[in-house]
Amino acid sequence: MTEPVLNYIAQNQARFEDELKALLRIPSVSAQSKHDGDTHRAAEFLAARFQRMGMQVDLVPTAGHPIVLAEWCGAPGKPTVLVYGHYDVQPPEPLEEWVTGPFEPTVRDGKIYARGATDDKGQMLTHVNSAEAWLKTHGRLPLNVKFIIEGEEEVGSVNLDPFVRQHEDRLRCNWVVISDTSMFAPDVPAICYGLRGIAYFEVVIRGPNQDLHSGGYGGMVANPANVLCTLLASLKDEQGRIQIEGFYKDVLPLEDWERQAIRQLNFDEAELRSRLGIDELVGEAGFSPLERKWARPTCDICGLYGGYQGQGSKTIIPARAGAKVSFRLVPNQKPSDVAAAFRTHLESRLPPGVRLEIKAYHDAPPVLVPVKSPGVAAAQRAYRAGFGRDPVFIRNGGSIPVVSTFREVLGVDCLLLGFGLPDDNTHSPNEKFNLRDYHRGTLTSAQLWQELGGISVASRSLA
Amino acid sequence: MTEPVLNYIAQNQARFEDELKALLRIPSVSAQSKHDGDTHRAAEFLAARFQRMGMQVDLVPTAGHPIVLAEWCGAPGKPTVLVYGHYDVQPPEPLEEWVTGPFEPTVRDGKIYARGATDDKGQMLTHVNSAEAWLKTHGRLPLNVKFIIEGEEEVGSVNLDPFVRQHEDRLRCNWVVISDTSMFAPDVPAICYGLRGIAYFEVVIRGPNQDLHSGGYGGMVANPANVLCTLLASLKDEQGRIQIEGFYKDVLPLEDWERQAIRQLNFDEAELRSRLGIDELVGEAGFSPLERKWARPTCDICGLYGGYQGQGSKTIIPARAGAKVSFRLVPNQKPSDVAAAFRTHLESRLPPGVRLEIKAYHDAPPVLVPVKSPGVAAAQRAYRAGFGRDPVFIRNGGSIPVVSTFREVLGVDCLLLGFGLPDDNTHSPNEKFNLRDYHRGTLTSAQLWQELGGISVASRSLA
Incomplete structure (x- = not known):
């Protein structure tokens, strides 16, 4: 200089x-x-x-x-x-x-x-x-x-x-x-x-037109909260792989030099676990934590709601339940492709007795x-x-x-x-x-x- | 008289x-x-x-x-x-x-x-x-x-x-x-x-000690909301059968006279669907709606919460997520047996990186x-x-x-x-x-x- x-x-x-x-x-x-x-x-x-x-x-x-x-x-x-x-x-x-x-x-x-x-x-x-x-x-x-x-x-x-x-x-x-x-x-x-890019959605499942007594209707009427959980659970398998068809098709694999460079970084897992108060880092099998964070897409539920959330108990089948769902995308995934695949995934798995609504919020490649x-x-x-x-x-x-x-x-x-x-x-x-x-x-x-x-x-x- | x-x-x-x-x-x-x-x-x-x-x-x-x-x-x-x-x-x-x-x-x-x-x-x-x-x-x-x-x-x-x-x-x-x-x-x-009897619980999944940025941590850290949905989804199969081991072992089957008596009741499904604003009654395969309501146990999520529930989007991994879960029980199920089996079911499926808390509220045989x-x-x-x-x-x-x-x-x-x-x-x-x-x-x-x-x-x- x-x-x-x-x-x-x-x-x-x-x-x-x-x-x-x-x-x-x-x-x-x-x-x-x-x-x-x-x-x-x-x-x-x-x-x-x-x-x-x-x-x-x-x-x-x-x-x-x-x-x-x-x-x-x-x-x-x-x-x-x-x-x-x-x-x-x-x-x-x-x-x-x-x-x-x-x-x-x-x-x-x-x-x-x-x-x-x-x-x-x-x-x-x-x-x-x-x-x-x-x-x-x-x-x-x-x-x-x-x-x-x-x-x-x-x-x-x-x-x-x-x-x-x-x-x-x-x-x-x-x-x-x-x-x-x-x-x-x-x-x-x-x-x-x-x-990473992002695609952010809200998923709402609607059932009966009002909250119902879970004794009077439980067993007869689809429960939007149960349906929501089942749909959201279907998004990932036990190895943390996202199950949406075609979700990984455009994902650019890490190059050798990248995996090698990441391995050489002095990433302090123990410090991170202790700072976050968790006993284990988890995620998609086959990738290190930094690889997962930097180069692998994710599906995270950012918010969940439905029915009674107050103290104690209320015995209802909620009229609706919803979730905020964020996908982090990696090169070369396209937010619009992910949105379409996500919609297809949910619609094709929607059980009878409820309606599905998907709102798309912001996205970025x-x-x-x-x-x-x-x-x-x-x-x-x-x-x-x-x-x-x-x-x-x-x-x-x-x-x-x-x-x-x-x-x-x-x-x-x-x-x-x-x-x-x-x-x-x-x-x-x-x-x-x-x-x-x-x-x-x-x-x-x-x-x-x-x-x-x-x-x-x-x-x-x-x- | x-x-x-x-x-x-x-x-x-x-x-x-x-x-x-x-x-x-x-x-x-x-x-x-x-x-x-x-x-x-x-x-x-x-x-x-x-x-x-x-x-x-x-x-x-x-x-x-x-x-x-x-x-x-x-x-x-x-x-x-x-x-x-x-x-x-x-x-x-x-x-x-x-x-x-x-x-x-x-x-x-x-x-x-x-x-x-x-x-x-x-x-x-x-x-x-x-x-x-x-x-x-x-x-x-x-x-x-x-x-x-x-x-x-x-x-x-x-x-x-x-x-x-x-x-x-x-x-x-x-x-x-x-x-x-x-x-x-x-x-x-x-x-x-x-x-029917009842057994009512709250399930809480705790992960990191605070909400985390879903970009900064997504893929590395277990998401309590995703875990919660997966655990709750595991409670039922696609036919509406509850998957908790031993859950049905004490269930008294309907007697023949009961099924016959129920069939003879003039149950107006169409009126009920119209009053509730739903297109279909659903539930456990093999039973009519009244049989399911009167003589079959249920598992209903009465409330769901976690993370961001406000307008629009917030990109976080929530620190915790929870649900209110009610089981309706039928003769001769015992609330204490159901509570134990429910706990075992969840504990045995708990993935790493999160903690599980189950609170038992009221029950009745x-x-x-x-x-x-x-x-x-x-x-x-x-x-x-x-x-x-x-x-x-x-x-x-x-x-x-x-x-x-x-x-x-x-x-x-x-x-x-x-x-x-x-x-x-x-x-x-x-x-x-x-x-x-x-x-x-x-x-x-x-x-x-x-x-x-x-x-x-x-x-x-x-x-």
Whole structure:
């Protein structure tokens, strides 16, 4: 990395922390309308920061919270990178479980505690800091950089997707860079090259038009709760294999190098079991826990309801029972195929005497980034500079729907550089971010601009 | 029936209706403490009535609502009958669904509408009326009669069972008579000779110590909701047969005469399907709907819960999931055997990674009254006098726990004479009771005293 940039980052470490604290103090809770003013203020805070850095800024209003667009495109002929992040945060509740207030950023033991510390204010700012370091030391960046920072990630990004589709030209780039995942473990930086997709449904079984006395009707009338359990139980066998016909037909098997790389990761099963309070990790036979989490699809019941749930007993046949069912999908499964197969599975097994209703909620396709691309190689070199060691390759069990939107609309891959840790309490009380990783992330990002800027546009990854 | 008793009942028909209305106006809702005064008032109302009839009365306080004990034992050497009933009623809510107020008894089309009309004030009063008719016309009854009328039937009879056990001598009798069931259909009176028992449980499956992100952990961690569904689905096969080992071992098969008698009943399946809004009645293969309801055990999930039940989606693996499970039992199944077999079934199928918790709530053994007994023959003759036709023999799919307590403590059978109808809206808005059946029930009861009184104590049914 160029010496001046490195020095600038070192000299401004304290101020970068102050900038983070100032942003963390803004309770930009997108889900709570009482915080709408705060959420807007966070967008303005970022816009001002980009302006001070000398970038061109646009605060784009949406039907919800604004999108902050900032760009510096003074490197004609050089590649362009689009940095995605979000300035909104999850609700801080339950408040009583926070050691210090969620919007009073506090440093303990080298970690900064506040809602949004890691998700995504802290991680996102690494790229802002690094761009500033380049601009302030060289008056330029080694490539063109665009930032798109939204304020609705925690409420489903409802306005982002149409915005991306409508502003394809404005967002055109060679790579998208996102830091909203995490490292593999402390001091083990990681490039995430795969995300699972998702397909989420609600299944409702309806029987009689009202709850019935289980003595007066039990044995004569189909019980929607029993039917629901039987249908849901039919989704998996005892080995954890999903029984929906054709469910695995498009599943891309793990490659040899992946299984080998996963085996070499120092995955601490005992620590995980103890943290979760369970005696055993379980799942599909024939795969290790990380393989199952990263590269195998799942079927999880996220919610169950029906009949009497209060204290004690009530002897009824419930009129209806329902479940929320989520499938995590892996490359190359298609959410629409899974939805159709799921429906066929349930409909063909529906016993008489009840009716079936399936509501489809959100879905997102899985994502796989080619690891042999020049962009990924550049990210590896950047990590080496920022963390002094090679990153490992990991996948992520969750979904970031916008990644596949970028892939689809802009035709480019995402570089997913996580600087957080798996135990950062994302979405939970006492969210934190290690300040050392905040700085190493900033260094990594600064180097990434250099590395990506050196790739000739002819060889850019536009597969 | 003796002419004077018959005449007395005919002449006092209007007053008997007034007595019923007066009792129905008292909102003796045992479950609601705001009505504690009313509930006590209902007990006093009955005590005063018994006193006016010339019976010895005792208003017995309990930890809850009082028990009304009344007796006339002026027929030494004659049999003794114990009449059980309850003066408390279900809560009237939802109030807006009542055509007329639940405690403003109103006659429409020959039916009296009010909470408690059939359950159990109206049915119970038939026996009070008939005892009065005998006492006022003959100064005596043709046998000894004891009334035990409680005020906690709708809240689990918690104080009745210990009272019966502690006052065995005081309650000693040759038969118990209860009118808290129903006729088979309009103009088809019925003697109920069997009740199903019950065993009620809550099953809870616990996994991780908190809800987990289904992306971050799905595939690695056992999902309590999936496990729960699989365990519950394992309880029945596709033919509706319960799969718990030994579950049917004590089940008494239907006798030939019973299957024949059930076939001869004019059971209107289409009416039932239409009333319940379902397209098909279902259940255990090889049995008709009434056979399944009356003489076959069931396993019904009465409640299901776990994870996210709100609007839309939440992608979690729930920390726990649970179900309320009720078994209806038939002669000669024992609730304790079923509880043990159920536990074994679940424990032996519990997969790794989760914990199982089973809570046992209430249970009651099934009841079968020998239909060839002199008491039942007497009841048949009484019905012939009261309704001008033979009663049919039916069973009841529900449970009346006190019946087996009487059987166990007093060693006698119950005569279950229902005067209500299956569509009387028991426990629902617009509860009703047909006034014609109120009067026919009173006549039947008056004749029953005569018939039972004629049975020599030597041949009394104390099997």
